[in-house]
Amino acid sequence: MPGYDQTLQPFLWRAERLYPGREVVARTADGIERYTYREFGDACRRLANALDAAGIGEGDRVGTFCWNHHRHAETYFAAPNVGGQLHTINPLLPPEHVQYIVRNAADRVLFVDPSLLGALEAAYDEEAFASVERFVVVGDAVPETALEPVTDYDSFVGAHDAEYDWPELDEELPAGMCYTSGTTGKPKGVEYTQQMLWAHTMATLTPAGLGIDDSDVVMPVVPMFHVNAWGLPFSATAAGAKHVYPGPSPDPADLVSLVEEEGVTLSAGVPTVWLGILEFLEEHDADLSSLERIVVGGSAAPESLIRRYDELGVEVVHAWGMTEMSPIGTVAHLKEGLEGVPHEERYAKQAKQGLLVPGLEMRVVDDDGEEVPWNGEDFGELWVRGPWVTDRYFERPDATQQDFEGSWLKTGDIVTVDPEGYVQIVDRAGDVIKSGGEWISSVEVENAIMAHDAVAEATVIGVPHEKWGERPAAFVVPADDGVDRESLADELTSLIAEDYPDWWTPDAVELIAEIPKTATGKFDKKVVREEHADPELLAED
Numbered sequence: 001m002p003g004y005d006q007t008l009q010p011f012l013w014r015a016e017r018l019y020p021g022r023e024v025v026a027r028t029a030d031g032i033e034r035y036t037y038r039e040f041g042d043a044c045r046r047l048a049n050a051l052d053a054a055g056i057g058e059g060d061r062v063g064t065f066c067w068n069h070h071r072h073a074e075t076y077f078a079a080p081n082v083g084g085q086l087h088t089i090n091p092l093l094p095p096e097h098v099q100y101i102v103r104n105a106a107d108r109v110l111f112v113d114p115s116l117l118g119a120l121e122a123a124y125d126e127e128a129f130a131s132v133e134r135f136v137v138v139g140d141a142v143p144e145t146a147l148e149p150v151t152d153y154d155s156f157v158g159a160h161d162a163e164y165d166w167p168e169l170d171e172e173l174p175a176g177m178c179y180t181s182g183t184t185g186k187p188k189g190v191e192y193t194q195q196m197l198w199a200h201t202m203a204t205l206t207p208a209g210l211g212i213d214d215s216d217v218v219m220p221v222v223p224m225f226h227v228n229a230w231g232l233p234f235s236a237t238a239a240g241a242k243h244v245y246p247g248p249s250p251d252p253a254d255l256v257s258l259v260e261e262e263g264v265t266l267s268a269g270v271p272t273v274w275l276g277i278l279e280f281l282e283e284h285d286a287d288l289s290s291l292e293r294i295v296v297g298g299s300a301a302p303e304s305l306i307r308r309y310d311e312l313g314v315e316v317v318h319a320w321g322m323t324e325m326s327p328i329g330t331v332a333h334l335k336e337g338l339e340g341v342p343h344e345e346r347y348a349k350q351a352k353q354g355l356l357v358p359g360l361e362m363r364v365v366d367d368d369g370e371e372v373p374w375n376g377e378d379f380g381e382l383w384v385r386g387p388w389v390t391d392r393y394f395e396r397p398d399a400t401q402q403d404f405e406g407s408w409l410k411t412g413d414i415v416t417v418d419p420e421g422y423v424q425i426v427d428r429a430g431d432v433i434k435s436g437g438e439w440i441s442s443v444e445v446e447n448a449i450m451a452h453d454a455v456a457e458a459t460v461i462g463v464p465h466e467k468w469g470e471r472p473a474a475f476v477v478p479a480d481d482g483v484d485r486e487s488l489a490d491e492l493t494s495l496i497a498e499d500y501p502d503w504w505t506p507d508a509v510e511l512i513a514e515i516p517k518t519a520t521g522k523f524d525k526k527v528v529r530e531e532h533a534d535p536e537l538l539a540e541d
C-alpha cells in the first residue's frame, strides 16, 4: 500500500494510549506477576533497545524456548517491531528436531525459560547452534548451565532505556516464524510477514473470527510456541483486552483458579485441556461465571465436550486452522437463523470445524482436481488462500511444490462442506482409510468409539490388507483398567457396525495402555502405524 504498511506497531501504540491501566498478568515460578499496558510498552521498548544493542535488525531471527508468560509476550512485540523475526520453538520436540530447527532458522539470540534450560541443553549441539550468539535466561539470575555466552533477562534488558523510536518497516518483512509440529515428516518452517500477522489479528477481532474486544480477559492456554498461541497475544493487545498467561504447563487447578481470580472471559486450547478441566470439575467446586467462551481447536472438539460446556454456560467456539494459516481458517459460529434450533442440532453444527473466516477463499477438490459439491457428503481435499495464509515453506522448495499450487495451500485435510457452508474434517489425507476403493473416515470411527463411557481415548488407522488394500483397526485406551477387555472390544465393534456402513467396522479392536502423542498433544498416528500396523492383527475373512 503506497505510503503505509500494515505492521504490528500500531497495535501496541494504541493499547498503551487507550488502555494504559489495563493489565497483563502472568503466573510464574515466583507467583502472580502483573503490570499495566503502560509498563508492558516500556518493557517492550527496553527489550527493543537491548535487541538493538545485540545487533538484531531486519532479517535476524530471535528464538524463544518459553512457556506462556509476560516476558514471552514482550518478545512478541519487541523482536518483530525492531524489524527482526520472532521464532518460537516448541520445547517438547525431540532434541534432533530442535537442532534441525535452530540450524535451519539460524537464530542469533535465544531466550529460554529456567525450567526449560535442561531441555535446551539436551538439544544443544555446537554445530547446529553455531548461529546463536547469546542465550538469555528469562529471569533475574542464570542457573548453573553449560550454555554460553549466557545472560539473565533482567541484566540483558535492565540498563536500557524505555524510550525507543520504532523503525519504519515494510509489511513484506518476515516478522514471525513457526515450524509445523511434524506429524507429517521433517518440520517445515512457516514465515509470517508483518502484513500476515496484521491481517490475522484484524480477522480475529471480527465477530466472524473470535470477536475479541476491550471487555475481554484473554487467557491463552495454547502454548505461545504453537503458532503464536493462535495469535492471541497480538489480538488481545489490538483489542485492548487484559492478558492472562498461565505459565509453565498449567494443570486444570491452575487454570480454574486463574479464571476465578482474574475474571477470564475467553480462553483457548486443544480439546485435551478442556476435557481435563471437566474432570477436575467433577471433584471440585469452581466459579466459572466470568468465562463466556473457549476457543477449541488443533484437533476436533467432540460434541460431548460442546454439550457439557454449554450446560456450564460456556460457549465452545470450535475453530480449525494450521501453522501455515497463522493459524485461523474456520470458526463454527452459528449462522443467522440457526440460533433457535434445538440443542442437539446446534451442537452438531458446532462440532463441525465451521465457516470460513472473512478474507479467505476455499475450494474442495477431489482426486481429479474437480471441485466437489457442498452437499455434506462428498469428500475432497480443502484448499485455502488469503492474506494470512503462506504460499511457501522456508527453504523447502520440495515441500512447497508438494503442498502449494500458486497461492493455494493444499491443506491435506479431507473435508465435506454442507449446504450452509460448514466445513467438516473427515480426515487427514494420509489417515483416511481406503478399503476396496471406498473411503472410511478414521476420525468418525474414533469419535464414535470415544463417545463410549468405558473409553478414555481411541485412534483408528488403516492396516495393510491383501484383498482390500487397507482395513481399519482401532486402538483403545479403556477409562478403567479393570474392564473386561474382550467384551468391551465386542461392544465397540457392534456399536460401529450398527451406525456405519458395514465396511467401516474395524477388523481389530485392540486395548492398549496409551496412545502416542505428538509434541502438540495430538494422536501421533505415524507412531501408531509404526508400532501397530501389522497385517496379522486383522481377523481372517
Ligand code: ADP
Pocket (backbone or CB within 6 Å): 180, 181, 182, 183, 184, 296, 297, 298, 299, 300, 301, 318, 319, 320, 321, 322, 323, 324, 353, 411, 412, 413, 425, 428, 520, 522
Ligand atoms: P501439524 O500438521 O504438524 O499437526 P498444525 O498444528 O499446523 O500442524 O496442525 C494443523 C492440522 O491440525 C490441521 O490441518 C488439521 O488436520 C488439524 N486441526 C486443527 N484444528 C482442527 C479442528 N478443529 N478439528 C480437527 N482437526 C483440526
